[in-house]
Amino acid sequence: MKPILLTLLFPLLAHAHGPDNHAGPNSAEHIGKNVILGHGDLKYSADFHWAKVSPDTAPVINSHALAEDKNGLIYLVTDHPENAFLVFKKDGTFVRAFGKGLLGGHSLEIFEKDGIEYLVHVDCGWHFPAEGDAVPTNGKITILKTDGTIVRSLPTPQDMGICEPGLKKFMPCDVAYTPQGTLLIADGYASDYIYEVTLTGELVRRWGGPKKDDPANLSNAHGVSLDLSNPEKPLVWVPSRNETALKAFTLDGEYIETIELPGAYAGQLFFRDDKVYTAVCWSKENGTGKRLQGSGFLLVMDRKTKKVLSAPGGTEPVYKDGVLQPLMQDPSKPFFHGHDLYVDAEGSIYLGEWAAQRRYPCKLTLTK
Template identity: 35%
Template sequence: MTKIETNRRKFLGTTAKAAAGIFVVPHFNIINSKPKLHETIIGQGDFKYRIHKEWGNLDPSKTPVNNCHEMVMDSRGRMIMVGDDTHNNVLIYDKSGKLLDSWGIRYKGGHGLSLWNDGAEDFLFICDTDGSMIKTTLNGRELMLIGHPSQYGAYEKDDSFKPTETAIGPNGDIYIADGYGSQYVLQFTKEGEFIRKIGNGRGTDNDQFQTAHGVCIDARDKNNPTLLVTSRASNCFKRFSLEGRYLETISLPGAFVCRPVLHGDNLYAGVCWSSKVDFIEGNMQTHPTSTNPKSGFVTILDKNNTVVSNPGGTPPKYKNGKLQRMLQQEPIFHHCHDVCIDDDENIYVCQWNANKTYPIKLERI
């Protein structure tokens, strides 16, 4: 039954009762009523959403979470989440929010999750910020582990390596963002052989990063795929060629974005927090989580890198072609760490440091 048919039946039923002398009293208090959260609509323009905050809730005594870090959708339409609670690093949901499976007991820094299909099978790439990247099957069987880059001649032994995200290139090359470590993107073959370092470490130059938190392959131009890398503390994404040549910066003032997520022509990202504080040489004058805690939202860009909606955030505003600072507008989210978009363009939001909450669903309307 379509929505129009359902509404029509409700209307005819109410009309029939009125004709019979029956007065139907709606069940709400007109003076003191407040909209329920699932009735709240957030976002702007063509990208508006209804909140389902309890979508992924489970029994914390059986399947607890600490931080819901990232989520992907597999080829069967299942929603797969990684976190850092070693009772169950990985939770697998169906689209209704029902738990289908859980596994993972050793990824203490379970943080990044990417999915790649080789043409026949789905594989997961998990980044553990304790110092490794692990390729697994969907049921958790480990197939490859990449450890400290000094093993491959990329780092010195004392260099920090705390990987946060991976992306898989068109030929199967593995790109690892060392977002909490030495601020490079490391490129490996699909067999795990080191190719190169991308970027020039921590800093504010075009080819440098301030928290290289996320990475993805932008294949919207099928003839010219590129690499998008987060520079979170610089409030931007940076684009590189697949061989590591810097191309451009996409500035997102005020928004401490996590990894870029592509769906169709659009780019989505969780904003971990937002800030009114300006930078001096790429560094904030005070730590963002102490000045603007729990100030996350979601941001959406079109194929021209124009911000078109900020669910939970202030409406995007451009002045003389320049994007103005974006901030949290509604206190719905704490720290949006990742988003996953399903085939119906609903968004699933994972949060860090958010009182051990499970993923939230935003239903596209």
């Protein structure tokens, strides 16, 4: 990315991640405890008061992303300077907080290697104080054990001498652990490149990036997710969020296909059984107009056909001649900005939101 492009990008990112929202901690009173959202056979009861914890005990700013460990505990990464991680039982019981001083929490990954479970912290470079606006700086990737012990921080592209000329920031959005035991890192707030590195920080390859007038173009590569349903041909899915599209690549970075999601600024994908899930951070006015602040919803897709089956918090998905019609937020506006989600083995969705008045994740339970 050229320096002038980075200069133009930063004001957009400041608008997207900088303002601190002081409307009230864990505000969800206008929604109620359990609301039914979704369409067809995929309707969910949404509990906006799932997390049983006080902001005095475990404060959050943005509830950015979630994952589950082998003991069935749900880990939330947040960007509050007092605690990078909050841990919950699936019923919302609070277990512990840790990671003070790990700033800019935006995504996480849990993986097991040689019988030890590890936790990856993605610092996107937007660092919040306890009160006030975020400041953009260089992000980083940190590997920990799930008990909170820091193993190492990985070198940035600048440290490795492989960044684009004039690009002074590394601002990763997401990370995925591969079958080869490496990490894929999506630098979605700076270069839009995908870096594959070893667990000790050696570069394996770099691919992606902005490609004008090319279907493989990435613009705000907000996530990176692996579909391993075909072990012979694993796919890497990357949202090109500014294009309201999801794009598939091989592990080597060869472009495969694009899924258009008109009206939906979707993030990283989560694969569970025969479904694909993603959180939508912004809706468009009437599905085709300007991007709306304070909007967002979820998408549940068929894993084989990639068709949208349900849009909890959004309008019902409609296809005409095989083409998805523009989606938009439901008039009830239950969500602020869907940022990332986790789906457990029972099909329950744990949703983290950005700029959502410092509220904790919502749990959506599939109705019977």
